[in-house]
Amino acid sequence: MIYLDNNATTKVDEKVLEEMLPYLKDEYANPSSMYDFSRRAHNAIKEARGKIKDFLNAVNEREIIFTSCGSESANMAIKGVLAYNNSKRHIITTKVEHPCVLNTYKEYEKQGYDVDYIGVNNSGELDLEELKTKIRKDTALVSIMWANNETGVIFPIKQVSEIIKSRNPETKFFVDAVQAAGKIPIDVQENGIDMLGISGHKFHAPKGVGALYINSKTSILPLITGGHQERGLRAGTENVPYIAGLGKAAELAAAGLEYEAKEVKRLRDKLEAGILSSVFNARLNTAITNRVPNTTNIGFEYIEGELILLHLSDLGICASSGSACTSGSLEPSHVLRAMGTPFTSLHGSIRWSLSKFTTEKEIDYVLEKLPVVIEKLNKISPFQKELEHLKACKGGGK
Ligand code: PLP
Numbered sequence: 001m002i003y004l005d006n007n008a009t010t011k012v013d014e015k016v017l018e019e020m021l022p023y024l025k026d027e028y029a030n031p032s033s034m035y036d037f038s039r040r041a042h043n044a045i046k047e048a049r050g051k052i053k054d055f056l057n058a059v060n061e062r063e064i065i066f067t068s069c070g071s072e073s074a075n076m077a078i079k080g081v082l083a084y085n086n087s088k089r090h091i092i093t094t095k096v097e098h099p100c101v102l103n104t105y106k107e108y109e110k111q112g113y114d115v116d117y118i119g120v121n122n123s124g125e126l127d128l129e130e131l132k133t134k135i136r137k138d139t140a141l142v143s144i145m146w147a148n149n150e151t152g153v154i155f156p157i158k159q160v161s162e163i164i165k166s167r168n169p170e171t172k173f174f175v176d177a178v179q180a181a182g183k184i185p186i187d188v189q190e191n192g193i194d195m196l197g198i199s200g201h202k203f204h205a206p207k208g209v210g211a212l213y214i215n216s217k218t219s220i221l222p223l224i225t226g227g228h229q230e231r232g233l234r235a236g237t238e239n240v241p242y243i244a245g246l247g248k249a250a251e252l253a254a255a256g257l258e259y260e261a262k263e264v265k266r267l268r269d270k271l272e273a274g275i276l277s278s279v280f281n282a283r284l285n286t287a288i289t290n291r292v293p294n295t296t297n298i299g300f301e302y303i304e305g306e307l308i309l310l311h312l313s314d315l316g317i318c319a320s321s322g323s324a325c326t327s328g329s330l331e332p333s334h335v336l337r338a339m340g341t342p343f344t345s346l347h348g349s350i351r352w353s354l355s356k357f358t359t360e361k362e363i364d365y366v367l368e369k370l371p372v373v374i375e376k377l378n379k380i381s382p383f384q385k386e387l388e389h390l391k392a393c394k395g396g397g398k
Pocket of ligand 1: 008069070071072098100145147148149176178179199200210
């Protein structure tokens with residue numbers, strides 16, 4: 001199997017699993033109990049919190065709250081901050097956020113909040129000029145992702161925070177860093193971030209654990225009330241093995257950033273250049289420079305993404321379609337639509353996302369098989385005239 005869907009989820013690193021196993025087997029104590037047995041579980045959480053603090057360059061461990069996933073981190077930040085300060089009724093986000101932010105914002109819109117959705121250009125880059133005009137006195141919160149899950153495009157978070165704070169120092173800034181963690185350096189202080197969410201399963205920890213950074217100047221109300229855990233901001237007995245795994249994954253991710261920037265990027269670039277040069281109806285759907293190193297998104301004009309994925313799956317290749325397919329109805333990706341991607345490739349877009357486990361041999365295999373698949377699908381496309389025209393324009397199949 002060739003797994004090129006690492007923005008969907010990643011393989012658990014063996015070292016992460018090793019870190020977790022003692023807490024799934026013998027060290028099963030509740031970390032809040034008073035005996036020595038419990039102290040070891042308590043210390044495992046403390047150590048992991050320190051590792052996440054270092055990973056994000058937070059000021060202190062108290063700023064890190066463990067959650068169950070990226071979606072929970074986003075919900076906790078958005079709902080928590082708006083519940084704490086419910087007098088300001090204007091909030092801002094972008095048109096290309098993950099549904100965990102977009103659908104949460106839609107709920108506030110239904111409740112009567114004034115919501116602005118900032119647009120992007122054809123390469124998926126944020127419209128900073130638009131953002132500048134939208135911040136108001138009553139803007140309670142701006143939520144902007146660090147890296148896009150479909151295109152890999154990186155938003156200029158430091159510039160965004162400077163824009164927000166220069167216009168309204170009281171506006172809170174939440175960053176969904178789920179697709180940035182483990183791919184590019186994250187520094188919450190340097191970038192002026194109030195709250196930031198990450199998710200373990202996107203950087204080789206298991207599914208079911210994440211974290212939310214909240215700086216000491218930001219107050220929120222909890223989503224889950226109950227015990228005193230996580231400073232009373234997220235009640236419930238801590239998931240010790242997964243938290244220990246998250247800490248280890250963060251430590252490994254920090255150490256692996258150089259490999260991501262060089263080797264993962266080299267393989268991604270090879271895949272991308274290989275596809276674009278061998279398939280005449282391939283079209284790059286993302287910015288070339290401001291991207292995380294592991295992601296590319298390529299549209300195959302006049303053919304269906306789902307068909308490409310099925311053929312690739314038969315060859316043992318896992319990738320992902322730019323369009324979400326829910327209960328049989330094909331909805332083109334909201335991200336590609338916001339970018340104004342032409343309809344000719346909107347339905348035939350494929351996201352390829354690599355990881356530190358991707359090998360050159362795997363990339364070579366995809367580059368050998370994919371052109372054959374596309375050629376086969378081109379033959380059954382209902383748009384034969386258009387394909388012929390495109391082929392002629394591109395110089396006969398290059
Ligand atoms: N934010 C982004 C950008 C994502 O890509 C994802 C998952 O795909 C999430 C949030 C949600 O993360 P989780 O699956 O851990 O809830």
